[in-house]
Amino acid sequence: DKEHTGDFHIEEAVEWPGLDLKLGQVSGLALDLENNLVVFHRGDHVWDENSFDSKFVYQQRGLGPIEQNTILVLNPSTAKLLHSTGKSLFYLPHGLSIDKNGNYWVTDVALHQVFKLGADAKEPLLTLGVALQPGSDKNHFCQPTDVAVDPITGSVYVSDGYCNSRIIQFSPNGLYIMQWGEETSLGRARPGQFRIPHSLALIPDFSQLCVADRENGRIQCFRLGTGEFVREIKHKSFGRELFAVSYAPGGLLFAVNGMPYPGEAEPAQGFVMNFSTGEIIDTFIPLRKRFEMPHDVVASEDKTVFVGDVHARTVWKFASTEKSKAYDK
Numbered sequence: 001d002k003e004h005t006g007d008f009h010i011e012e013a014v015e016w017p018g019l020d021l022k023l024g025q026v027s028g029l030a031l032d033l034e035n036n037l038v039v040f041h042r043g044d045h046v047w048d049e050n051s052f053d054s055k056f057v058y059q060q061r062g063l064g065p066i067e068q069n070t071i072l073v074l075n076p077s078t079a080k081l082l083h084s085t086g087k088s089l090f091y092l093p094h095g096l097s098i099d100k101n102g103n104y105w106v107t108d109v110a111l112h113q114v115f116k117l118g119a120d121a122k123e124p125l126l127t128l129g130v131a132l133q134p135g136s137d138k139n140h141f142c143q144p145t146d147v148a149v150d151p152i153t154g155s156v157y158v159s160d161g162y163c164n165s166r167i168i169q170f171s172p173n174g175l176y177i178m179q180w181g182e183e184t185s186l187g188r189a190r191p192g193q194f195r196i197p198h199s200l201a202l203i204p205d206f207s208q209l210c211v212a213d214r215e216n217g218r219i220q221c222f223r224l225g226t227g228e229f230v231r232e233i234k235h236k237s238f239g240r241e242l243f244a245v246s247y248a249p250g251g252l253l254f255a256v257n258g259m260p261y262p263g264e265a266e267p268a269q270g271f272v273m274n275f276s277t278g279e280i281i282d283t284f285i286p287l288r289k290r291f292e293m294p295h296d297v298v299a300s301e302d303k304t305v306f307v308g309d310v311h312a313r314t315v316w317k318f319a320s321t322e323k324s325k326a327y328d329k
């Protein structure tokens with residue numbers, strides 16, 4: 001018999017108790033080498049209209065760094081806290097990713113810096129950028145948003161940022177290699193132009209780096225190592241803002257968009273796409289509570305997906321529900 005499986009579908013795993021966690025603004029998610037869920041959150045700090053002046057200088061240094069542990073390692077099924085770190089280091093956490101050696105790579109938009117942390121190191125192993133100093137040269141970022149590390153070459157890619165429009169490549173030990181990208185000019189957004197490069201997904205199998213080009217409501221993918229534009233993925237159902245993008249081994253690309261603007265039809269939702277064709281094969285929203293500002297998404301090989309939300313201060317879990325299997329007689 002030839003077996004057909006139903007089309008792909010994911011829905012919220014309502015048995016996941018992670019909704020009860022008391023978290024700060026959840027900005028970044030990653031899966032570690034044991035497939036535990038790692039959450040990067042802001043404890044008692046919030047990013048609001050008063051956080052920065054017109055020159056993007058952080059205004060709340062007087063608060064000191066976040067005293068809570070900002071990096072939480074959770075059991076992906078029970079949401080039990082396995083390990084936590086990252087206290088007294090950060091002011092406004094943003095992006096998080098984990099390299100093939102299990103090191104954490106994070107960005108802080110208040111410090112305008114990127115850090116490499118050993119899973120249990122208290123002090124960063126590597127620091128890029130100058131604390132609290134926004135800029136756009138080789139040694140300064142402006143509200144850097146995410147980091148991705150190539151598992152084959154160890155190259156480090158940084159999406160920089162809310163107040164810059166570029167992707168920078170560094171060597172494994174943090175030497176500036178090259179950059180690409182420019183501000184979106186008035187009118188149509190052209191390839192290689194950004195309006196908040198907000199999240200990165202590195203796809204080793206295809207040697208591509210995909211960027212959530214947030215305010216252009218699109219994903220742009222580039223060739224690793226050269227920064228050459230490969231293609232854009234954009235759908236009407238993304239609406240105006242596309243916040244995060246993530247790749248799961250096996251060829252699926254995941255994304256979350258922003259809340260609809262007044263009058264827009266499309267709700268905040270998650271998307272599952274076939275990486276090769278760029279086509280949407282499923283969309284998802286929570287059954288419990290609702291997306292407010294879905295900010296990061298991460299997916300494992302078995303199609304378990306987690307979404308972190310900055311305003312809802314929540315992490316939802318989604319799992320694939322293989323539809324009914326139909327058999328040819």
Ligand SMILES: O=C(N[C@@H](O)C(=O)O)c1ccccc1
Nearest residue numbers: 025027047048049094295310
């Ligand atoms: O986008 C914003 N924040 C999120 O991305 C986030 O990372 O919190 C933001 C915009 C205006 C004012 C304050 C915050």
